[in-house]
Amino acid sequence: MxxxxxxxxxxxxxxxxxxxxxxxxxxxxxxxxxxxxxxxxxxxxxxxxxxxxxxxxxxxxxxxxxxxxxxxxxxxxxxxxxxxxxxxxxxxxxxxxxxxxxxxxxxxxxxxxxxxxxxxxxxxxxxxxxxxxxxxxxxxxxxxxxxxxxxxxxxxxxxxxxxSIKSQAEIEKVHFACGVAAAGFEYLRGHLSAGMTEREACKAMHLEMLRLGADNCPYLISSSGLGGYDNIIMGPTDRVLNDGDVLIIDTGTNFDGYFCDFDRNFGFGDVDSGTLRAYDAVYAATEAGLNIAAPGCTTGDVWQAMWTELEKGGALGNDVGRMGHGLGMQLTEWPSHVPNGDVELKAGMVLTLEPGMAFAPNKMMVHEDNIVITESGCELLHDRTWQTMPLI
Structure with a gap:
């Protein structure tokens, strides 16, 4: 919690x-x-x-x-x-x-x-x-x-x-939305079980976030599969979650017109070692992003820091086109973390870090966290994700 x-x-x-x-x-x-x-x-x-x-x-x-x-x-x-x-x-x-x-x-x-x-x-x-x-x-x-x-x-x-430069009042709204979603993910971790469907899992989390104070949740998607998932923009579906599956849920909870946008991954039963290594790689990539994101750094610098860690972890590629973006009144805002991106980060920017990689044919692993750029670096707007993949 x-x-x-x-x-x-x-x-x-x-x-x-x-x-x-x-x-x-x-x-x-x-x-x-x-x-x-x-x-x-x-x-x-x-x-x-x-x-x-x-x-x-x-x-x-x-x-x-x-x-x-x-x-x-x-x-x-x-x-x-x-x-x-x-x-x-x-x-x-x-x-x-x-x-x-x-x-x-x-x-x-x-x-x-x-x-x-x-x-x-x-x-x-x-x-x-x-x-x-x-x-x-x-x-x-x-x-x-x-x-x-x-x-x-x-x-x-x-x-x-x-x-792109948020006021303190704007940041507080995003911060609250992030806190609600983080608590929703933690709630779900304790209430997931094999045999549930993607849709049932998402509905349980959705209801909990509304209870915690979200105004609405217009964006809540999921994907799952044996040993990983092959897309991150569809669902939820009625697919039943079973042993060896990995479920991703990505949510954009809203409070007073301001969004959060981040995801979490859940494993079920005996998840193969390659998938767990991919989870570790995207976790390390997020750490690299957190360490470099600061005023004067560029969106390209952030992308490169995260991609370097993903390559170390065996990434076969990234077909998302970017690894994070601005956030606020819209689920995604300018700028984007892209290769050679030249947008300079400034204090007050609210951004996502979203390292993702293909780690096997038709298998992806993605993390997404929300940060605010400060005068000296950056701060997470919610509790950090679990260092190791939770196994249900």
Missing amino acids: PTKPLVAPVRGFAVVEFEHRTLQLQKHMREQQVDAVFFTTEPEFRYFSGFKSQFWESPTRPWFLVVPAEGKPIAVVPEIGVSGFDQTWIEDVRSWPSPRPEDDGISLLATTLAEVSTRFRRVGAMLGPETHLRMPAQNFVALQQILMHHELVDVSSSVREIR
Whole structure:
């Protein structure tokens, strides 16, 4: 069980935090000569406004947030959502009666953008890697046509740089989510048995994490197999866990809109020695990552430190494409630990270390832990995984 009681942090953020986030973005905007930025996706919308709603699950209505070069953001939203902004720091809320497919907020958005983008006539949006626009393609085309005398530019690199450095309040939320998941894994270790299915194991852990304080667990996957598993993104299935099997569970538990993301491995009965050696190798690789992750280090340095240990352990390869990533309002965020990665780590970054390797044909072993970069190194956001594979 965790060494300290799980105490949930205060929900939400102080207004000063939203002011700071907005001022950071506006500094980047001035440097790029961008008059206004508009957001369409929930993480960015919530990050700069504080508006948190489950209504994002519905694809029926678009939502827009406009950040001008000076002053507070402006919400351009369906009428059904206006009252929700009473709980935010946003004062200028403009609305239309959505759903209205013939003009679902596009003319109102265009008018708002034109109003605040008269100096450089440059409008920013999230157009880079790992982003998307949450609006129909034809609506985006219509917006471009209305703003044909404006230049549309990508601001995703600025936004991801700002979001990559977490405040203490953000870190506390991730820390709590991590503590809940770690306790869930420990609970499961004491309640697993041969004869259970993957799905039954995951449900038992899911219920325990909700009991411990998780708001939800939208990401909980598993895989299993004799002597290891051949994928880490499917399941859970109704496969029965038997002697010699290895089960991996990877979870992204959420608290107040912030995720954890890490996995644990469980062996059943008599697990072959090659699998146990692979477990030891990924454990050692995580240690190497923990030892090197610090301000000034790069994502490529972290990758290389972990890969060196995996090669020593007999790794045949790694087909995941990376060995960890940023973490926060989204299950995976920028940056990624990749070969020759050049993103410099900075204090306040929350990241995962996820060394993984193929150790035999169609057999994988993966560990994933969550860390925060400090002024002098890094700290785990949960109890360290078991040094040797637990055998059920």
